[in-house]
Amino acid sequence: MIDGSILIGARDVRSATSFAAVDPSSGATIDPPFANADADHVAEAATLADAAFGTFADSDPETRASFLESIADNIMAIGDDLIVRAMAESGLPRGRLENERGRTTGQLRLFADVVRAGEWADVTIDLALPERQPAPRADIRRRHVGLGPVAVFGASNFPLAFSVAGGDTASAFAAGCPVIVKGHPAHPGTGELVARAIRKAVADAGLPEGVFSYLPGVTNELGAALVADPRVRAVGFTGSRGGGLALMRIAAGRAEPIPVYAEMSSINPVLLFPAALSRRAAALGAGYVQSLTLGAGQFCTNPGLVIAVAGPDLDAFVAAAAEALVASPAHQMLTPGIHASFEKGVDELESHAAVTTVARGCVGEGVNQARGAIFRTTGSAFLGDAALSHEVFGSSSIVVEVADMAEAATVIAGLEGQLTATLHLDEEDHASAAALIPLIERKVGRILANGWPTGVEVSHAMVHGGPYPATSDGRTTSVGALAIERFLRPVCYQDLPDSLLPAPARATNPWDIPQKIRGA
């Protein structure tokens, strides 16, 4: 079922060069060799996607919703082969990947519901007012329609939920946009299995083959060609800040710039308010380490920063966290490259003059194993060196002790944009939290209380986004129903004969979706 092909529409394509999948737990390569897509494959896929766009964009909601559900069904139909392959390529454990598969199919089904509900089309109608003085009003109707073909760059850390059939792909399909996936080289076999599941759904729905293509590859040129292709109209990306910024530059430099939705970098500050900290320092310390080490810390929402007022309560929290971390087993990381970056980031913090190492996790026995790391510094040291606020992807986190809540506010004010901020607080803390929340709100996409930021619910109200550089575009989310809006644009129709209107805007409302009608 995995043969290493590039999937361009309905065709399996080979290439002159190939690359290998690697098992990060052993460093060994896994068969088969994978084709290495290049700019010519991009052009072919983009031509097909462009040709497919019109049909797909105007497909009725039921067609599109069924198509999304069919992808979910086809992913489940792969069965355990998918889980086994993903385990081998990612080093992630079975339970985590089974959960992630559930999240992926749940996400596809959520978007099926969103498509059927039809609010995404935002159909708005100003009826004609022929008698209006001093001038009559025309009949004006607006609907949202897909932007065009979308390039999706999957993430290494979610081989299913943020990859080939992940949130970017699901929301772009929901918006009626063909998708070209640049497959992540860390899990090419997993990617191909899912890509074939999507392709089968395209064919079964009778949609044009160009609705989906899959381009595995290891070169930067592949991604650059994809973002530069004039037929590509938007980009979804989850990955490193360097990678996201590179794509933003390419997109902004095109003859016709396009939006890039890049989810890039976040250290997800956690604030421990005094009353909560004094009441449950030990429990918070244990919970923190659990969130920090989950999935080897390889989450965008990993709690990389804790802020609290110095004192015995914070000391108790740190002691509990240290106790939990030293007992925490080493975790397999996703790739040798990610492991090397983690080690480098941790080494820099360990040797930083203003930073104390609180604790490290257990030493692992295999290769590419991460030992968790908790550091401690002061507010003034943290404010004095921007390097201390850089993300170290993995289970590394820094506790910043501040003199008082005013210094906490200064630390927060100095932060870049973040995906999340977490508040641990009790009733007595509400007044000081209320004073900080307006500041926090300007920095993050999600504020959560008395929980941990890892574990992002895929729901209608979720925002997994945030101001730059958490994402390239803080007006959006990459998780949850609202993600569909990234791939839509409004078009309006003035006095068009009903038969020439797109279906959602017609008086007869053949799609039976909400139409906001004014002037009746």
Added chain:
Amino acid sequence: MIDGSILIGARDVRSATSFAAVDPSSGATIDPPFANADADHVAEAATLADAAFGTFADSDPETRASFLESIADNIMAIGDDLIVRAMAESGLPRGRLENERGRTTGQLRLFADVVRAGEWADVTIDLALPERQPAPRADIRRRHVGLGPVAVFGASNFPLAFSVAGGDTASAFAAGCPVIVKGHPAHPGTGELVARAIRKAVADAGLPEGVFSYLPGVTNELGAALVADPRVRAVGFTGSRGGGLALMRIAAGRAEPIPVYAEMSSINPVLLFPAALSRRAAALGAGYVQSLTLGAGQFCTNPGLVIAVAGPDLDAFVAAAAEALVASPAHQMLTPGIHASFEKGVDELESHAAVTTVARGCVGEGVNQARGAIFRTTGSAFLGDAALSHEVFGSSSIVVEVADMAEAATVIAGLEGQLTATLHLDEEDHASAAALIPLIERKVGRILANGWPTGVEVSHAMVHGGPYPATSDGRTTSVGALAIERFLRPVCYQDLPDSLLPAPARATNPWDIPQKIRGA
């Protein structure tokens, strides 16, 4: 009432240098001299705006709606002084400016309605599911909130409706964003009168002074400093392509990039379908010239391109248009610079080897008078020289005769993004129109039938936008209710105590706005 000040919050500020308003009908300067704002004034205004943001963003809908209505009232209260001053500075006639004032106040009142209706906040609530298996769901609530201070660059061609209190300002205020206007130097006195009307509304509403500042000036450095200021979070611009692109580059090059909503360049293709053309060539020719010469052609939606199949019907259309144009009086243009650009653009078309001059309007008697111009060329010539599709701002338009509707499609496919496309068609034309509309839809923000693109309704369904380079961001509109979305971002709250939630997301719904609640 006009003293040439910079308005920074509540303060009137002078500058070391000054500039003069010019009456384009005489070239004479008009008193008083105007202060020339610089980067220091930008910093002061941005500091105030940043400080005002929190209060303004969370002001309740009634406060914000009343504020918008109060601006409209204050503009009307200026009385005829505003119209007289705008006539002197713009050369536009009284009737046009009175209409534009009505449009401006109507736009402010539309956004007051939009703010009160509360859909902009898009409050979405996923209620907690504590019993859910395998894991409970938290309470997750989302709302939209303003981006932060917005820089607005007014347009020369609408001294009221697209200027100091125009659509960008109204929609940014509606979103809860403080506004800093970079005043257009072509109408500084008009701008100051309106700026004072806004400032009075800020004070009367008890809002922080930083909600509004007004920076008149003539230097590019002023605009550049405004877009580069780290406290400015978005930009609204209406003007030339060169100007818009320059602001886009500055915004993209910031340490933290921000969105620029620039409405820049459009030639607004008009398609004459065969049956309609054969039935009413003469009436279409006359209507075309009326739309073309309206306001001296100084509209973004001016019909700069006509596409039709060659033959006697098109000849009849062209003859009728020529007859109307030669009888059309010269029109005062807005500024000497705009007039010079118009003359240059028309000269280039007149001397172009592949272009015929169909007709010119009457010669004017004063300075800066525009003679309308209609040109004719073939589809292949038009396709062969991109310069023929460049906008000539003013009453200049080119008729492209094509061999058949297939060549019309080729011409359309070769166009850049546009604000509008107009179809003149009868029942017999519907089939060929239906074949073209999907292509047209990808190129424009508004498609209209059997009318003319000038005269943009300010309504709920209007889209005054379109793919690049018609605008910098084809996902938006600068006119109509949807314009508010440009200045909003989503934030979500997970398990926050109700008292710490922003008002629109609270269970008690104190703003009494729509809340989409799921999971109940």
